[in-house]
Amino acid sequence: MGLEGISWLNPRGKHLKHRPQVEWETHGLRACDYILFWIPKQATEPGVYDKPYALTTRMELAENLARGKRIVLGIDPDVPSMRHAKFLAERYGVKKVHTTPEECLRALKRELARRKPAERDVDGPAWVAETLARHPVCVDGLARNQLLTEQWNRAFAPGDVVRVRGGLPVDASLLPLLNGDIRVG
Numbered sequence: 001m002g003l004e005g006i007s008w009l010n011p012r013g014k015h016l017k018h019r020p021q022v023e024w025e026t027h028g029l030r031a032c033d034y035i036l037f038w039i040p041k042q043a044t045e046p047g048v049y050d051k052p053y054a055l056t057t058r059m060e061l062a063e064n065l066a067r068g069k070r071i072v073l074g075i076d077p078d079v080p081s082m083r084h085a086k087f088l089a090e091r092y093g094v095k096k097v098h099t100t101p102e103e104c105l106r107a108l109k110r111e112l113a114r115r116k117p118a119e120r121d122v123d124g125p126a127w128v129a130e131t132l133a134r135h136p137v138c139v140d141g142l143a144r145n146q147l148l149t150e151q152w153n154r155a156f157a158p159g160d161v162v163r164v165r166g167g168l169p170v171d172a173s174l175l176p177l178l179n180g181d182i183r184v185g
Helices: 018-031 055-066 083-091 101-114 129-133 141-155 172-177
Strands: 034-039 070-075 119-123 161-165 181-184
Touching: 018 055, 018 141, 034 055, 034 101, 055 070, 055 083, 070 083, 070 101, 141 172
Parallel strands: 034 070, 119 161, 161 181
Antiparallel strands: none
16 A cells, blocks of 8 residues: 555454454544544445444544544445535544545545654653543543543654653553654653
């Protein structure tokens, strides 16, 4: 695809039970810098689908638009009832809704090419875990880690050099998900 140094999280490859699947997807959506949503035409197997098409995807799209995530959106022209999703996308800053997966990838490449690495200094600790534990979104350790990852990655791009003075109080398992070349000291 001509995109190097990119990690792709594709929920279609996972075969987990419902809760672990949702937790894995939610964590990936919170940690990522860009989300590429492609909503293909529905398969036409009669009687297979008993719920509205792409309902979960529509909910994830709305949630992540509201969270301020950078989104590239594509919807096959034959998908019915997408007017509200397109309205929300426009309302939250998506400039164009693409009609093919190839258009989505080209748009993502353009977005990635615009990002220029920076060098930043941050006074530490970069966050105080006890304060975050009282945040209403932090119902458990997983939710806290998702919030931390999302806030960090919103502030820093993958190529940034981030010097943290005073420490980085974070679970070591979270470090690979944080953007930037992090230097603590």
